[in-house]
Amino acid sequence: MTRSAGAITAATVAAGVPLRSELVPSVALLGLFDVADYDALLTARIVERELSRRLPLARVDRYAPLGGKRPLALDGGRPALTLGPPERARKAELRTRHDLVVYLGNVLHDRDGLYADLYGVSDVEAERLRPSGFFVDGLGAEPGDRCRVAWYGVGVPFDLDAAAAERVRTGLASACRVSVRDEDSQRRLLAALGSEVTVTPHPAVLAARLFPADVLRKRRDYLSTMGWYPTESAPVLVEGGGERAGAAAEVARTAMELGAPVAVVGLDASSGQDELADAITPLLPGPPFRLPAELTLEDMTAAIAHARAFVGASAAADAVSRAFGVPSKAATADVVELQERAGSELDAVAALAEDAWAARAAADGRNVSALLRALDHAEERYRALLRAYEQRGERLVVDRLRYAEIVEGLETAADGLPAEFVARQSELENQLEVASAAEAEARLELERARAARPG
């Protein structure tokens, strides 16, 4: 299909169609989206996209304890909304505002003191924020609530003592759906709840849907241009910090077996990847490539996607490597099967939002449901018409341009030059410009090839 660069697209105009925000399904994602952590931010981005694909009219908002007070470069200036302390009124507000609230990430624990370090705030402030008041206790429930709550692919990073287990039992009692990210979390929840919850694959196995290949290629080239990532051959990419220095020998051996360079990346602010790189350096014939801390989600994903092999402990990065067919040590299950399972779990989560929204719409005396269906239908037709209109418009622009050239040629012919000659002259002038540019490109390549010639 011809690209209409700069042209007004159907999406552009469709965006102008007013959708009353209170009519559409509304989803809230709650997690640590205000921390520079690849896993948390990538998860939010993918879940947002997947829910939006399933519920095209839905509005998806992110919330995090400090939210907008901590915008992150890693996530490209998309600050989450501020959750604040877990006050009853705030919880009621969230339940009223959204059809579905989804908890994401490694958040099912009651050690609020850890947030002091994570956010760089005092213990007093961490206690005031008390994120576990949301993440563990949930939103509570009142009679008549239509808001559904789900914990999706969450992690339970620590064993739960009796008090924590009681809180988890109470909090998750209001959940419509609970799934965890790994077997350890499953075991801990089983101990607390007395019933088994599903382990769902990390949503990052769907990363290839979020990042188009051309974007990842650009970011890989950028990393290479900066000298942070190899240009000539794909590296063994190692993720982690000093705690993984023990894996240095294995990484070095893998890289030498593959004949591949090594690149080291940290995926969160506290990675300390230099320590890992330092441990690997003496074991390699040359220094490893070091990716800096100042990267975006796209950069990190590009580094993983273009690697020859991936070694690391991050569940998200491991899932991304699987999504792009990059071998990793942990990779055992079939990626297609993982993607199908991840998709099924997201289908189920999206269905919760749809059900809650449908119930809300049905209870609305204004017959909102029928109105939205009609609006949806009208929009679909509108988009189809616009697409047809754009295609016609593009063709007309080209045709008119050609006609104007012909008329100009004929007018010039009246000055004594044959129209064919004028047209041919114009065509040749263009060809000359194209050829001279191609020549410059070839000359530069040749110069570089000669400069790089061995010996």
Next chain:
Amino acid sequence: MVTYNAVDWARQALQALSEHTESSYELIVVDNASSDGTAEMLAAELEQATVVLNERNRGFGAANNQGAARAVGRYLLFLNDDALVRPGWLPPLLERIESNGHIGAVGPRLLNLDGSLQISGALLARSGSTLELGYGEDAEAPGYRFPRVVDYLSGACLLVRRSAFDEVGGFDPVYELAYFEDADLCLSLADRGYRTLYEPRSSVTHVRGASPKGDLGSTLAPRNRSVFRRRWSDVLASRPPSPLAGHGRRILAARDAPVLARVLVVGVWTEPLIDVALATRVTLIRAPDTGSEAERLLRAGVEVVDGVEDWRAWFEQRRFHYDAVVGHLDAEFDQLVRQTQPQAVHVPPEQADELRLVFGG
């Protein structure tokens, strides 16, 4: 801001930025291994800024990507080290980009040091060659004072929606040190449904050439044009042939190529069209009152044409240009329209509202 061996201009650019910017912003400066004391100047004179010092010149696009990766804002403003912002430069750009989520980038009117116009949006020819619209002309001429959708804007001063920037992968380092990375970025944005808008209410003086490029221009510019043309050949196929310079009709065709609908309004302005002025090309001619009303229309994106002596030449330059002509035409104009715009539908002013609906306002 990427700096490279233009310490005096960089100092002035930073000074102008500080003096004329009222909105809150974070300042990130990436120095591409300058050898003229730029790094020392940045260390000594900048407060509350992030300064990144590269060990060697990584090129304009990659260095801007570096800066962007450190930014936490919703919008990124790429500013050359020889671009001197003028009073009131930022609010119109912000206002414009915030007005519609599908605007991916906005740029100001760039002026030469003598106050003449440097560029009011760049034009693309079929060969991939470019033309700076209005270079050296009177910057206050009405023809350069209405906002419009453009193929691309100079990276010397460009406000970009951060999410859109990330969505397209930022500047492509395939263009190496310089040339065509801004054009590629804007076409990449357009490819994903984001428009690039020229906003003349904002003005920035661009010294240009302050950073020495050696013989880069003669080697890298044509090489990058070749890369650019190959990548965007399907878009360029709908642009007029080269050369553009000296060919008024081709310049107009290139200027309006990014919009698919064009409306010519003759005599009396029809207000419903104000809603589609930015999404289409609306040209108003022969309006009886061109005072404050003309200013209002220009600001909304209407091309207001006044003082034409030879209407026949004007129409011939726009042959086959318009989709619709609105207005009651006298015999002379009726003939001109019939001869030069035979493809256009004639719409009485009282039915102009239908055009607004057709063109998606």
